[in-house]
Amino acid sequence: MMGTVPFSHVVHLLFTGELPSPKVGRVVDALMVASIDHGPGSPSALATRTAASGGACMKNAAVAGFLTLDKSHGAAVEDCMKVLKKVLELTQVSSSGEEAKAAIIMDFLKAEKEAGRKIPGFGHRQHPHDPRVDKLFALTMDAGVSGDYLSVAQAISKALSEKAGKELPINVDGAVAAILCELGYPVGLGNAPFLIARLSSLLIHAYEEIESMPRMRRIDPVDFGYVGVADRELPKYYQPADED
Amino acid sequence: MMGTVPFSHVVHLLFTGELPSPKVGRVVDALMVASIDHGPGSPSALATRTAASGGACMKNAAVAGFLTLDKSHGAAVEDCMKVLKKVLELTQVSSSGEEAKAAIIMDFLKAEKEAGRKIPGFGHRQHPHDPRVDKLFALTMDAGVSGDYLSVAQAISKALSEKAGKELPINVDGAVAAILCELGYPVGLGNAPFLIARLSSLLIHAYEEIESMPRMRRIDPVDFGYVGVADRELPKYYQPADED
Amino acid sequence: MMGTVPFSHVVHLLFTGELPSPKVGRVVDALMVASIDHGPGSPSALATRTAASGGACMKNAAVAGFLTLDKSHGAAVEDCMKVLKKVLELTQVSSSGEEAKAAIIMDFLKAEKEAGRKIPGFGHRQHPHDPRVDKLFALTMDAGVSGDYLSVAQAISKALSEKAGKELPINVDGAVAAILCELGYPVGLGNAPFLIARLSSLLIHAYEEIESMPRMRRIDPVDFGYVGVADRELPKYYQPADED
């Protein structure tokens, strides 16, 4: 497959047993790109840079950050997939209209709250409405999926927002969860595309720290600058690219 | 970049500061695909499966294997890049012909051996001649690089084989090292594309073990079967794909 | 404290805020000694040896095994402490006799089973009755504790055995859990003494593999020999030792 199939599509093959169509492959690429990084202030990047600053090699420093990727920080996709599958099952049984479905969802959310369980994949401290989610959903609908899980995610967001009296939009974890359900990923692999994507940025954080920073430095978790290049246009061949 | 730039090309951007041209991007995809897996008998896959069998979650089990990826097993790209850069430097000084360059390489190899250092990236127990190397080199030459590092790698292989009295071909680590030199990757990031690629297969090994095997089982490092599907044709859209 | 306080007693200080009395310190030492190792066939030791064989350094190989120590393999102390605390609370409310308490425990176990939760800390594949448990309990009673948690653990074992129709004795995890409850350890630190103890044997497994085994060897998970010395008498100064 070398030379013809992109890396991300081989990953999709490993995870689902099938090579993706070009449009499905584009969705997989998009969600992995969306998962790459939150910047050096995220706990995983900080843990990686702290480890590198203390003398860890690139690989070990990346692992230090990687082990930080737990439920409260980025690895919520799997749990959100379980919720989406459960809710779709509950609402599909009912043949009745939108109102009845909304009531079923509201009951489900109440029961979860009473059992002390959080609904992962909704709400975000920094992005009240995350533009990446719209883009990901548009690419996914364009790839010919049923859209059932995307609808369920939107219905849950609506119900949660009503209950909370404030906007609780689908966040990137929630969007990735809904999309992976659409694409037939097993729940147990839900966090895997995110983990692969995030490793790539952790390796870069480790490398930058090792190459250009003094050892044992005090890393400021808030006051850091961006040292990359300024905004650029995408090369022309990416602009209409892959349209087929 | 979501929806237009493949994941591997964004990784290339992170690592080199530039988005790749389509042909360079194809090389990056090819070398990551070539790095994905060696099968469940490799130490990293075994460590991952053993950890998963003992109760580790997918992420931790993958890390157990990931920490196994050290110099003697797969993470030799960085060291090989150093050797290639050193040898190119030594042979470029000389304006003389092939013979003089071969002598310089032979001297270098002798000095390394006397200092107790191995030359990483050459020879392989299982693949006397690895077809992936030819394919990777062809794709790289097609992407418009100088080819200097590929030549150096071939010259070193020739010298090592002469010294050893047996074929010591460039292996995948060596090929990836030469290609990353051609593409301008910093030496300190040499192992990164391999590590990202390999993580994806370790996550799969962990997932398979967790989903379908009994806990605490004795894992046989040799006698395992392939439970995937039979050989298939690539879908049509991959066959003439990306030709530009 | 150097030169007067043993390492394990400083660990106890870190974990509880107080240095132990000599008899409590002896209990801490005993339970850490009991936690050191299960032999090279345990998943954590296998993962460590596999990683070392593949080229990982001693520290990384030990981490590979360490990450294997999850609920189904050795790190069940914390969960068992929660169960013991819950059951003590339930049975202490009742002022009635043994029979009433046994009924409360039976109800609790039924409810846990219906909720799909296992009771950790009881039963063992290899040791039908583990002699280490009796020794640990005797040392603990000798250290002046109330014994409430030890009694609860025994009552649970009795109830589980009745339900199962076969002996389900307290295993080492369960014994350590009961003892740490007696000694006032916070539940969140329940697995810590075990993890420290187990790290020491994982470092040894890694060291042995690196020093005396060929790289990339196939590790047989069952057929291994013991290469240490034969049984020896303890030195005289340990025999009546620490009796105070």
Add this chain to the structure above:
Amino acid sequence: MMGTVPFSHVVHLLFTGELPSPKVGRVVDALMVASIDHGPGSPSALATRTAASGGACMKNAAVAGFLTLDKSHGAAVEDCMKVLKKVLELTQVSSSGEEAKAAIIMDFLKAEKEAGRKIPGFGHRQHPHDPRVDKLFALTMDAGVSGDYLSVAQAISKALSEKAGKELPINVDGAVAAILCELGYPVGLGNAPFLIARLSSLLIHAYEEIESMPRMRRIDPVDFGYVGVADRELPKYYQPADED
């Protein structure tokens, strides 16, 4: 051995093949106690707390810090042991006096510097003269060792200080290295007692962060307080303790 042999002495047994005499055991305890912690501002503690704050469980957060323990931060014992063994070998050959030995050491240090290698185990940013080193050496001499390695370490410190024109005392890593040489530890296990000791404090850092701090907090690497109890007297039974 449960109930009679302290944990640290069993660790010594694992590492050397022999149970220690009480005085040797006291040395092992002292050096492990000396290795426990450098406070929350050390890179390993910071990495652990950052991981815990991001949602990692206690074990994983401890591993994140553990992987930080590399050559420039705490795990230099093994390399220092190699230097001490080399220098003892060089100076023992010569039957001549102190002056000749000092010259041999000076030549060795020059050669190492020219080869670009640092001498680990000497000098410390914060402790110009570390009182723990004197205490450790006194306990070691009291345990009946030859003292050859302690002398070599002192001679190297003297030579390094002369060369640098400022005091470069033996630091804790250097002292532990010299002591483990005296006690017959294999070089490859040199970092192991430190790693075990340090794991215990990393587990505590993780636990404190998880139990008492908000998730995703910004951890200040410098401005932190001590929340433990005030200075206390050691209990009476530790004061004349273990004198035999």
